[in-house]
Amino acid sequence: SQKIEQNSEALNIQEGKTATLTCNYTNYSPAYLQWYRQDPGRGPVFLLLIRENEKEKRKERLKVTFDTTLKQSLFHITASQPADSATYLCALTPLTDSWGKLQFGAGTQVVVTP
Amino acid sequence: GAVVSQHPSRVICKSGTSVKIECRSLDFQATTMFWYRQFPKQSLMLMATSNEGSKATYEQGVEKDKFLINHASLTLSTLTVTSAHPEDSSFYICSAHRLAGNYRNEQFFGPGTRLTVL
Numbered sequence: 732s733q734k735i736e737q738n739s740e741a742l743n744i745q746e747g748k749t750a751t752l753t754c755n756y757t758n759y760s761p762a763y764l765q766w767y768r769q770d771p772g773r774g775p776v777f778l779l780l781i782r783e784n785e786k787e788k789r790k791e792r793l794k795v796t797f798d799t800t801l802k803q804s805l806f807h808i809t810a811s812q813p814a815d816s817a818t819y820l821c822a823l824t825p826l827t828d829s830w831g832k833l834q835f836g837a838g839t840q841v842v843v844t845p
Numbered sequence: 846g847a848v849v850s851q852h853p854s855r856v857i858c859k860s861g862t863s864v865k866i867e868c869r870s871l872d873f874q875a876t877t878m879f880w881y882r883q884f885p886k887q888s889l890m891l892m893a894t895s896n897e898g899s900k901a902t903y904e905q906g907v908e909k910d911k912f913l914i915n916h917a918s919l920t921l922s923t924l925t926v927t928s929a930h931p932e933d934s935s936f937y938i939c940s941a942h943r944l945a946g947n948y949r950n951e952q953f954f955g956p957g958t959r960l961t962v963l
Binding site: 767768773774776777811819820831832833834835836837838 | 849851877879886887888890891894910937940942943952953954955956957961
């Protein structure tokens, strides 16, 4: 069956350091992969999208890599700030889907302490 | 930016009643909207794909007669939870697929609706 796995344990990190989150998937051929941020009691907010033929994407302090051989994406928050504390979700859309359906991982909580 | 609203943000109802949740794309047209459900500490689970002017497509295991979806216009989709029971208590989130532009592959999410069934 298709699975999207993210670290279930919260990532505690000191302000200024780089947070690195992992998203692994199995039995999946994604057209593209997205990362979202979700705050408690709120809907997800889009951060970055990376396509299957792209290796890396950057946006300000965020960086995403996508390795379709390893079936893994890494999400980096550099120079982390307490305001970055949230749950980060990865989501995939399969190649076969024409509607842009997303399947989400369970998310990894990041806690940035001053 | 692309803004999606949901109404109500919270609802508490008695078991057996029906609850309607609205999802609106405020500044863009969305031919496709999605409805998700999220239980505490769990992933968002896609319930159904709502297409303007046609019947919704439900994911496996989601009862279409219990979760009625109507996508009456390019900016509005509604989810009605019929004969709600306590196990339907959850966080319901909609998203809208932008029709065109640089963001065609992004989904814009609403703020969610917390449903509590007593």
